[in-house]
Amino acid sequence: MQANPVSRKKIGIITGSGPEAGIDLWSKLLAANRTIHGDRFRGDLDAPDVTIVSESTLGLSMELAENDRAVWQCLRQAAEAIAHRVDYYAIACNTLNYYQPQLEALQLPATFVSFADAVSGFVKENRIERVALLGARPVTDLGPWSHYRTLAEHVTIELPKPALAEQLHRLIYDVKTHGGNVEDIRRRFRDILNGLESHTVLLACTELPLIPLDAGHKQAVDVTELVARRLARLANGLQP
Known part of the structure; x- marks a missing residue:
């Protein structure tokens, strides 16, 4: 089997609030990718390249107003780490997407994909x-x-x-x-x-x-x- 000559973009997922949410997003990403390829899907070589970062501290997002500083520090570090490995990244948590403006202001090399x-x-x-x-x-x-x-x-x-x-x-x-x-x-x-x-x-x-x-x-x-x-x-x- 030959490698796919098409240059695909790499995807990142930040999770931890909760960790199962990251697994769910990854699973649905795989299913959506398979649908795009349809009958041409060849298995492993056509699967997306994905990097996952899971941080349990992000679970403090349920009470975000009380934990803003700790959550943002953790999220920023996760975003900075993952952005150098991927082209696009998302956060598997609706609440944490609140930080979209702050993340975009960092001007990281990867593009943030928001839930809203x-x-x-x-x-x-x-x-x-x-x-x-x-x-x-x-x-x-x-x-x-x-x-x-x-x-x-x-x-x-x-x-x-x-x-x-x-x-x-x-x-x-x-x-x-x-x-x-x-x-x-x-x-x-x-x-x-x-x-x-x-x-x-x-x-x-x-x-x-x-x-x-x-x-x-x-x-x-x-x-x-x-x-x-x-x-x-x-x-x-x-x-x-």
């Missing part, structure tokens, strides 16, 4: 006018710590009511501890989905897609998968 940019592209392409946003508290309050605070410029956003938002935040912690395939976690997540009015629901937390659940009549949009598709296209020299 992938979501904005999705809602525009599909002409979606209303979505429900599910994620950790720093994301769903749409305050100064939310990576999605500019999303309202493109679409009407339904946020979970305060009691539901608190249940969701605790649910995410429990997925980190116990995994998503637990009956109690599946039941609680189903109740949260049923409490929303919007048809389209953004799973804007990398733990939520780890819960195996039929969303029923709702369209649950896995933001991790949107980013994985974008990374796969970039890896193959295609427009995102």
Whole structure:
């Protein structure tokens, strides 16, 4: 078997909040890459070149306002390390994408691929006018710590009511501890989905897609998968 003569771009994934989220993004990147190649896929030689950096300190992002300094120091070091090995990189955590402006200001040799940019592209392409946003508290309050605070410029956003938002935040912690395939976690997540009015629901937390659940009549949009598709296209020299 001959080597692929096409010069492919290298991809980086920063993870740790939680580590399973990085595995999930990598797995979905591999699936998206296979779809792009279709019948021409040859296996190993057509798989993307991926570098992973996993830092457990990034788990402090669940309470970002209290841990900003420690989280940013860790994330910056991870980005600086990975950027010299790859062409594009993403962070497998919706909350940590808050640091997009700071990361871009570093002018690293690799290009950052953000979750919010992938979501904005999705809602525009599909002409979606209303979505429900599910994620950790720093994301769903749409305050100064939310990576999605500019999303309202493109679409009407339904946020979970305060009691539901608190249940969701605790649910995410429990997925980190116990995994998503637990009956109690599946039941609680189903109740949260049923409490929303919007048809389209953004799973804007990398733990939520780890819960195996039929969303029923709702369209649950896995933001991790949107980013994985974008990374796969970039890896193959295609427009995102």
